[in-house]
Amino acid sequence: MAVKEKDTEQKIKDAARTIFQEKGFAGARTRDIAEKAGINLALLNYYFRSKQKLYDIIMTETMQTFFGGVIKILNDEQTSIEEKIEAFVTHYIDLLSGNANIPHFILSNVREDPEGYLEKIGALQKAKHSFFFQQFIQASMEGKIPPINPIHFILNLIGLVVFPFLAKPMIAASTGISDQQYADMLEERKRLIPLWVNEMLKVK
């Protein structure tokens, strides 16, 4: 049974993704990426020209992974606000459970280079023009949602989902909680966060 050989380019990208996410751009060593990929150092530049270009590719792909799946959830005209919140939470907890360091990776990058990649993706602009956002504004005008700045709602929803992934190393180091326990706790949040957010939407 012949195992399909991963090609060199993909091996480099996989190694680069891991190391860039762990160490950041400045902390990553091209030699470490080459070693992890099991290739000669010169091949990295042969395929990608430079560390920076390789990083750009990894970061762009990571942004697409993170922002890509959510648009169709937000633009589903068949679902209510509550259903969208549930879908959003489940989608992201599932996604991040398999890629727990994406949030810190992206936030670090935006912090160093605020204009660099966001325009390439433009996902947050799309979210602002989504069907979900229209529903939200409408519910707000109908008095079903208190007239608070929608940015609070965005921050709360994203924060409740993402913050546990950002803070996991700190929580783990200070409580000694196991990976499995942490995963179970995240799983619980799929159910709890929508309930919490709905309660919060009643506060004025």
Add this chain to the structure above:
Amino acid sequence: MAVKEKDTEQKIKDAARTIFQEKGFAGARTRDIAEKAGINLALLNYYFRSKQKLYDIIMTETMQTFFGGVIKILNDEQTSIEEKIEAFVTHYIDLLSGNANIPHFILSNVREDPEGYLEKIGALQKAKHSFFFQQFIQASMEGKIPPINPIHFILNLIGLVVFPFLAKPMIAASTGISDQQYADMLEERKRLIPLWVNEMLKVK
């Protein structure tokens, strides 16, 4: 009117704090710190021996700044749970409004070196043995609080306060919100977060 001259050691620390917080350890250049401090490069090693030792000092001080003030809030035997939550939220929003990059700085550091500094401070352990935590357990046993894992509550409270500071560059880049508007929004959260958290504590 003689302006008190800041001594060299303090100038280096101030410059180092800024640059380490902006660039991280790996991304920071000792030459940049020296230039920002307005001192000769060799003085950095004369006063602090190495980049690493300087970083350790800055990080320890930053952790103390972040975790220092909260213990006496949590151990105040005169205040209720609700009052402690209010005090906690106000304390941190005020603190971080003047030091907005502390959260990302600390989380990045714990991520690279999970055991390194937390023991030096041990603040999270203290929080777990605080009077506040006893009150929380008691309310839980009395049925005033649903029996959910307290880690949810911790994550929610800290996340609602801290996440807006972590995400500010991304929110700012994608919405174009001004610093003043963001500050106003954070100010609103002093009032809203305690209300939200109290509502969340009713969900089972």
Add this chain to the structure above:
DNA sequence: CACTTTTTTAAACAAATGATTAAAAACTAA
């Protein structure tokens, strides 16, 4: 002042690191 100690500076060092080169190896097509 004379002397010692502390602080500061310019220069240099050594290691790390991103990138390049030139040749070898592997592969492809005629």
Add this chain to the structure above:
DNA sequence: TTAGTTTTTAATCATTTGTTTAAAAAAGTG
């Protein structure tokens, strides 16, 4: 097979960067 192309490798380069050195300047001391 052979000629040409692509991929891989070992070695090297050039720059950056943390650190050290030795001397000068400044500050302190008796």
